[in-house]
Amino acid sequence: MLLSTERKWIMEPLKLFNNAMLLKNAIEAIDVFIQGHTAEVCPHCRNVCCINRHSYYDYADLIYIQALGLEPPAYKEDVRDTDCCQFLSATGCTIERSLRPFRCNWYFCGALLKSMEDGAAKPYRKFIKEFQKIIELKKTLMDTFRTQIETAKGDKKERRKFRRSFTPG
Numbered sequence: 001m002l003l004s005t006e007r008k009w010i011m012e013p014l015k016l017f018n019n020a021m022l023l024k025n026a027i028e029a030i031d032v033f034i035q036g037h038t039a040e041v042c043p044h045c046r047n048v049c050c051i052n053r054h055s056y057y058d059y060a061d062l063i064y065i066q067a068l069g070l071e072p073p074a075y076k077e078d079v080r081d082t083d084c085c086q087f088l089s090a091t092g093c094t095i096e097r098s099l100r101p102f103r104c105n106w107y108f109c110g111a112l113l114k115s116m117e118d119g120a121a122k123p124y125r126k127f128i129k130e131f132q133k134i135i136e137l138k139k140t141l142m143d144t145f146r147t148q149i150e151t152a153k154g155d156k157k158e159r160r161k162f163r164r165s166f167t168p169g
């Protein structure tokens with residue numbers, strides 16, 4: 001029978017992964033709605049917001065990406081922050097929406113917002129609801145991560161003891 005701390009060490013990383021998957025699914029759920037509006041609005045844009053500076057993951061993004069077992073994309077080194085984003089193609093962003101930096105997914109310029117607000121009311125209401133759910137899920141992920149860091153600090157001694165029990169001789 002495993003000790004409760006041992007069971008916890010097994011379950012904790014799974015908890016983080018599950019939280020990250022819930023968040024990923026929630027972001028995927030709003031993809032069609034956002035894509036429908038960006039496809040209408042962005043091709044006419046004269047001041048495209050996708051610059052290289054926005055393509056970097058912040059701390060919370062990195063926790064999310066690594067909790068999913070993924071790595072950030074390879075970045076080119078010879079590009080300026082203000083250059084057009086290295087992940088922007090003729091058909092839009094080449095990173096799938098659920099894996100983009102959060103700031104990319106949560107930036108809605110005036111024209112995009114207007115398109116959403118002027119569209120059908122029901123899908124817009126659904127989007128707002130999903131959006132709030134995403135904010136909550138992101139908070140849960142970060143809270144889980146912080147709790148795990150604190151727990152890991154407290155478990156240090158027990159982990160040493162646990163490791164020693166596997167050392168031959």
Ligand code: SF4
Nearest residue numbers: 041042045048049109
């Ligand atoms: S989101 Fe707004 S600012 Fe960015 S490319 Fe589309 S229309 Fe332009």
Ligand code: SF4
Nearest residue numbers: 050085087088093104
């Ligand atoms: S949405 Fe994609 S193309 Fe635009 S800034 Fe973010 S990573 Fe770059």
